[in-house]
Amino acid sequence: MEFLIYSLAWGMALALMASGLSFYYAVSKVANFAHGEYVSVGVIAYLFLVGLEYGLDKCRGFNIVNYAMLTLDKLWIIAAVFIIGGLVAAASFVVVFWPLMRRGASPLQLMVVSIGLMFILRFILYVVASTFDWLTLPSPQATTFNVAGVRVNLAEVLAMILAVIATVSIALFTTKTLLGISMRAVADNPDLAEASGISSFRVQLVAWFIGGGLAAVGGVLMFILTGPPGERPIVEIGWMNLLSIFAAATLGGLGSFYGTLAGSIILGLAYNQVAAWLLDIGLDPQLALAVPFSVTLFVLLFMPQGLAGVDWHGLLARVQKKVGLRGGGGVGGSL
Amino acid sequence: MDLSSLLEFILQYLAVAGVYSLLAISMNVEYGWAGIPNFGKAAFMAVGGAVAAVIATQIGPMLFLGIEGAVPGTLEFFGRYNGEILPAYSQNPLATWGVFILSAIVGGAIAALLGVLFTYPAVRLREDYLAIALLMSAQLIWIVLRTVKPIMGGTMSLILPSPDFKCIAAAIVGGTPPKILVEAIRTGFIWLLVLGYLLYVEKLMGSPFGRKLRIVRDDEVAAEAYGKNVVRARLEAMVVGSFLAGVAGAVYALIHLRSVNPDNYLPDITFMVLTMVLVGGVGNNIGSVVGGMVIALVDRLGYMIGTTLAMSYGVSWGGYLNYLVYGVAIILAIFFRPQGLIPEKPVKTPAWKVYVELTGRRPSFIQPIWTRIKRGVGRVRSRAQESA
């Protein structure tokens, strides 16, 4: 039970990061490799802020234990991390991607430029992390609760609550607010949206801000759930998660928010199950990373639109037909 | 710095630059000519390295030394490999060459096969999907290499028998050759390979095949309308590029690093190779070599500056300076010079000659950067004369 909750929370944390990517991919169509760096920015920002609160002078040296523990009174830091991650993403959109998009750069060029951005951001993070060397020390944990005999920790609870909040608020945002509706319009047809007076720039800027914020917060939760990335420097935590993020987003159908959410949860359960099983039979649990990758390859081969592209009504109808029930054939249904 | 150590530094730099050029040329076939973002380049190099490791430890001893091989990851491996097999290689220069040649051929072939296999799932999709699919395939290979110990021996570095250049040097000067000569021959051999790569790729690209790849890259919808099988064309480009990368991987493992370790094949190296192509010239093979030389220099300088910073100022981020340079180079290239320093040349098939003969005109193409500079200088000069 505890393990199931952990896997679910893991999936939700991944969902936050991956839906961040999906969110701006929908409007800007940039397969952004710097997305992992927004995750790292979130983690570093979190450690820095908790350090600040704890007292910077006390953070030095090896004797500090877990100043970075996630407790209820540190929730404001999570909010701050969201804003910082969002600002970095928005800045990278304004400085790098938007000017290129205006010149009509191809998706390939945008993707390649995002690699350049990834390197620059990572270098800056390296400098920060090695200047404040205490940033790289802690392997933080979170307050635990006992709910009906099941031990859960705050990061798990928070991952689930935030994923739900994010889903609901984004659902409200994209259906009820003017900006959100414009966003869907831009995603569906940028030229038409531009022609009808919707500012494509403003819409995309907001999408990038939210996307970066989600990445940063998801990153912090993932960091607390799984600990620092072992043999690699802490700055690379974003990079370590980037491919899983892409896997979840692709499984969901790049650019589909709900598809990504579903994809992340599936991956979270599958990955952790396989990792646990590998550990049981005495193999390196790192092999479980093969799960997201092979799932992605499979998805690309057989259903390139991901979960969002599956014709659910048609599938249901076919299943019903096979079972012998009379089903109405739906046309072009999707999630 | 005295003369001989300077010479040695230059030779070493040239050797690295040559190996990088091999990688850049192979990337250029895919990215430059066919527009395929092969973000899995590291995996195809890894194939060359893995084949080299298997041949050096298991097949080579049987085939070339007449003793039984040792399987990495087993208990008695290090004893037998370090105590018996490696010394036997050092006694037998011919065997080391056998290992290299066999590794290059087999590594290239397997890499070409994997190129098709990895590209197939996403070959019909947009470039970003293709890039992600290739990157993930590469990570799969990396995971396999780390966990399947009999290939590379897991996560530790495995020393490999490098092809013996000392015997070639000895054959030239006789006796014990000076170290610098051995180094020079090794570097020369690498550049011979670069030349071979260039000739092969130039020949391939100066043909209707090269034109077909460009056609598919420029507009695949129109390419299909005019009878080009887009899927096939992309897979063919991957076969050529991956074969070259597989051979280059054997060179990288056996001649450049002289060891293998799965962690040598992380995506960082893919992106480094991509930077070479972007800087040097997208679609231009000479440009790829220039890119390789530039990035090799950055590498060396970055390493030197990093060590200096760490030693004199106690700054530990100096080692990551390379990232900054790569990042800035990529962004500057895409923003200001998407064609790279040396842009792509026209495809000069025999049709080009017929065209020039019949029309008396020369087809135009994107100007290389020095003509732009020359023109710029000329303009400034004429303006100066006007004002004078």
Added chain:
Amino acid sequence: MPKNLLEVQNVYKYFGGIRAVDGVSLTVPENSIVGLIGPNGSGKTTLFNVISGYYKPDRGRIIFDGKDITGLKPHEIYRLGLVRTFQNPRMWKSLTVFENVIGAARDQKGESMVKALFKRLWRKQEEDYARQALHWIDFTGLDPVSHMLSSSISGGQMKLTELARALMSNAKLILLDEPAAGVNPTLARKIFDGIERLRREYKLTFFIIEHRLEVLFDYVDYVYVMHRGRIVAEGRPQEVAENPIVVDIYLGG
């Protein structure tokens, strides 16, 4: 009675709930010029995409030159002798106009990745194609710009390059998607004069989408009118021009 080169039999293509092509049947006889007209969004280009293999029809069959080509890929259909051009010219922009034209030639031996290495296997063919390409460049009047990069020529010249490419491919039937869109009236007439000459001298067959009815009607043998995915009228240009349904569609929007 000439035989039918192209037969479209009861073809349907839906996108979700949108009926882009809704049960279209038509024929294009050999060595004729047939027009396809209709307001924007009536499904003309979609029909072209279905015929040339870019979309698979949901229902119906397409017969070309006696063979069923339904569901074949575009490059396979090209091989049988059917090419199409695009409404918005699609140039291979890093190649010159000349290379754009010669690149469309069929069965190039040097396109094989093995044969490409042996020049003597394909040199002769390549030189022949070069001459042929120059012939079509002359024909289409692209001579002055043939050495330029195809991204640096005007829209009208791009249209002509598309035509020259189609001719280079040695096809029997050419589908032209608005060959005279966005060019001045004089050039438009010149383009259609050229098409007429090609039909006469080279025995080619054309199936043309065009919005400029005043030009089109002077050249075509037969016209189909499409509206909301269906063929609503057909006949000789004169008949169609006087058909009240057609007048209604064009005036009523």
